[in-house]
Amino acid sequence: MTLTPTVQVPLRLKGIHKHFGGVVAVERFDLEVAAGEIVALVGDNGAGKSTLVKMISGLYEPSEGEIWLNGEKVSFRDASDARRKGVEVVYQDLALVDEQPVYMNMFLGRELVKGPLRLLDRRRMARETQTLVDSLDVRIPSARATLRDLSGGQRQGIAICRATHWANGLVLMDEPTAALGVAETAKVEELIARLRERGAAVLLVSHNLDQVFRLADRIAVLRRGTQVGVRSVRETSRNEIVSMITGLS
Amino acid sequence: MTTTTVRSARPSRLGRVEWKDYVVYAGFVVVFLFFAVTQPSSFLSVANLTNILVQAAPIMVLAVGLVFVLSAGEIDLSIGSVVALSALSAAVVLQSTGSWPLAVLTALGVGLGVGLLNGIFVAVVRLPSFLVTLATMGLVAGLARELTDLQSVPVTDGTFISLFGAKWLGLPATVWWAALVLVVGGVALRQTRYGAHVLAVGNNASAARVSGIKVARVRIAVLVGSAMAASVAGLLYSARLQGARYTLGEADLMTAIAAVIVGGTSLFGGKGTVVGAAVGSLLMAMLNNGLILAGLSVSQQMVARAVIILIAVSISLRGKRGS
Ligand SMILES: Nc1ncnc2c1ncn2[C@@H]1O[C@H](COP(=O)(O)OP(=O)(O)OP(=O)(O)O)[C@@H](O)[C@H]1O
Ligand SMILES: [Mg+2]
Numbered sequence: 053m054t055l056t057p058t059v060q061v062p063l064r065l066k067g068i069h070k071h072f073g074g075v076v077a078v079e080r081f082d083l084e085v086a087a088g089e090i091v092a093l094v095g096d097n098g099a100g101k102s103t104l105v106k107m108i109s110g111l112y113e114p115s116e117g118e119i120w121l122n123g124e125k126v127s128f129r130d131a132s133d134a135r136r137k138g139v140e141v142v143y144q145d146l147a148l149v150d151e152q153p154v155y156m157n158m159f160l161g162r163e164l165v166k167g168p169l170r171l172l173d174r175r176r177m178a179r180e181t182q183t184l185v186d187s188l189d190v191r192i193p194s195a196r197a198t199l200r201d202l203s204g205g206q207r208q209g210i211a212i213c214r215a216t217h218w219a220n221g222l223v224l225m226d227e228p229t230a231a232l233g234v235a236e237t238a239k240v241e242e243l244i245a246r247l248r249e250r251g252a253a254v255l256l257v258s259h260n261l262d263q264v265f266r267l268a269d270r271i272a273v274l275r276r277g278t279q280v281g282v283r284s285v286r287e288t289s290r291n292e293i294v295s296m297i298t299g300l301s
Numbered sequence: 302m303t304t305t306t307v308r309s310a311r312p313s314r315l316g317r318v319e320w321k322d323y324v325v326y327a328g329f330v331v332v333f334l335f336f337a338v339t340q341p342s343s344f345l346s347v348a349n350l351t352n353i354l355v356q357a358a359p360i361m362v363l364a365v366g367l368v369f370v371l372s373a374g375e376i377d378l379s380i381g382s383v384v385a386l387s388a389l390s391a392a393v394v395l396q397s398t399g400s401w402p403l404a405v406l407t408a409l410g411v412g413l414g415v416g417l418l419n420g421i422f423v424a425v426v427r428l429p430s431f432l433v434t435l436a437t438m439g440l441v442a443g444l445a446r447e448l449t450d451l452q453s454v455p456v457t458d459g460t461f462i463s464l465f466g467a468k469w470l471g472l473p474a475t476v477w478w479a480a481l482v483l484v485v486g487g488v489a490l491r492q493t494r495y496g497a498h499v500l501a502v503g504n505n506a507s508a509a510r511v512s513g514i515k516v517a518r519v520r521i522a523v524l525v526g527s528a529m530a531a532s533v534a535g536l537l538y539s540a541r542l543q544g545a546r547y548t549l550g551e552a553d554l555m556t557a558i559a560a561v562i563v564g565g566t567s568l569f570g571g572k573g574t575v576v577g578a579a580v581g582s583l584l585m586a587m588l589n590n591g592l593i594l595a596g597l598s599v600s601q602q603m604v605a606r607a608v609i610i611l612i613a614v615s616i617s618l619r620g621k622r623g624s
Contacts (some may be wrong), residue, residue: 163497172494
């Protein structure tokens with residue numbers, strides 16, 4: 053009836069531009085990530101990938117351009133504002149608290165309370181955490197286990213569960229497997245693929261092209277802050293992506 | 302995004318008892334038995350045991366404040382001076398106005414002020430709490446000396462004295478106040494969102510920040526809390542001793558830190574226990590008491606106490622670092 057789009061895209065970036073003083077980190081970046089789609093963001097060191105993720109998660113403010121979430125134009129005051137609007141990020145360096153149980157990490161900053169004294173509802177948090185990790189098939193001894201007793205892969209699994217649980221359809225991942233070994237990486241990749249099956253939109257930053265080709269539906273390439281192109285995985289090759297990243301052919 | 306922590310699978314510790322977390326209880330029992338056997342008549346009397354509780358009370362109050370500060374990964378060295386300045390200001394206000402509520406509010410106001418000062422320098426200016434509170438320790442100690450020109454001030458107000466110094470159900474009020482602070486502190490640390498956030502900030506501040514926890518606010522809050530706990534300790538002292546002096550609380554900083562560390566709170570943040578700190582405080586008070594009963598001179602006590610604290614802290618810290 054009107055010109056407004058009927059399908060609400062979880063993430064749409066329009067003409068995003070970011071400079072730090074004289075340094076241009078990201079220039080004219082446009083991208084859409086649809087529900088049930090994994091879009092990989094690749095590029096050399098310093099290409100601007102993390103900067104882009106930080107803008108979507110409210111840590112940096114874009115110098116220019118628009119961020120749309122689920123059909124709504126947003127601007128964030130800070131990271132917790134972005135979080136309230138359903139943006140969740142998984143970092144490579146595990147934004148988790150080691151000395152606390154799994155369930156407290158799952159609810160970090162959003163702990164459930166009960167009663168007039170607003171005491172922590174540990175039982176409910178543990179129960180909901182257990183349900184969640186079970187549904188995503190993340191194998192941990194117990195939701196009550198202390199985080200430091202888990203392996204790197206299990207921990208990243210928790211971080212991804214947490215992001216999925218709180219996300220409003222969109223999960224950002226900045227090199228989620230960079231700190232993991234081979235077997236653990238495989239586990240985490242399985243989990244990321246499962247997010248897609250559940251209809252999440254995933255923006256995945258990765259340096260690992262094998263991983264990108266295993267997981268992604270589309271690949272967006274950044275070179276020195278400029279978007280050099282977006283390719284569907286089915287219609288491109290490693291060679292093409294590598295030459296896009298490096299600028300050599 | 303370059304700090305990479307590679308972690309391999311580690312055996313679960315679920316089945317393993319971390320005995321170092323229980324050192325304080327063992328230490329408590331050993332020291333208690335030692336004095337009970339070596340000085341049965343003097344140490345085990347009801348009067349003496351009550352006395353130990355009374356001695357432990359202000360230490361416990363200070364320790365509860367410190368548990369939060371250390372759990373958040375900070376330190377507060379100014380608490381000893383705040384004890385003195387709070388007690389003195391309360392005594393001066395009582396003397397000049399005769400109003401005990403005003404005296405109590407003044408003491409708490411001193412804690413609030415010093416705590417905010419510490420908190421703002423630590424959380425907003427981003428200086429290490431070690432340096433900030435070392436500076437305010439000197440500042441506040443100076444003010445305490447200046448306030449009455451090194452003179453002690455007597456406290457004669459009956460209500461004030463009975464509020465903090467009377468006996469209720471057979472135990473001195475100081476002990477009840479300390480117990481109240483312990484319960485509130487223990488519940489706050491273990492059972493509230495605030496406590497969870499304090500521990501998260503001390504464990505991994507950047508994780509806390511990206512999880513939406515207001516890190517600066519938590520840091521300010523723990524420092525305000527410890528300074529106000531010091532004010533409460535000052536009130537307890539001035540009522541019990543029926544007077545205040547700039548030397549009050551002088552030795553308490555070391556004792557309280559030792560009590561907290563021996564109790565199992567991490568010096569490096571992220572881990573704290575109020576119950577452990579309470580037992581640690583009792584242990585420290587018991588040591589003080591036993592050394593006096595053993596007939597050591599004041600200077601000998603200082604040496605003995607320092608040695609014992611070093612040993613106790615080494616035992617409870619060994620193996621906790623580095624991991
Ligand atoms: N806070 C900042 N202040 C100034 N310059 C910055 C800032 N953050 C990033 N930059 C610059 O912006 C550019 C893009 O950095 P960014 O971290 O986004 O790269 P990246 O693609 O994530 O690289 P890597 O693969 O190494 O993680 C770099 O030139 C970097 O130096
Ligand atoms: Mg990066």
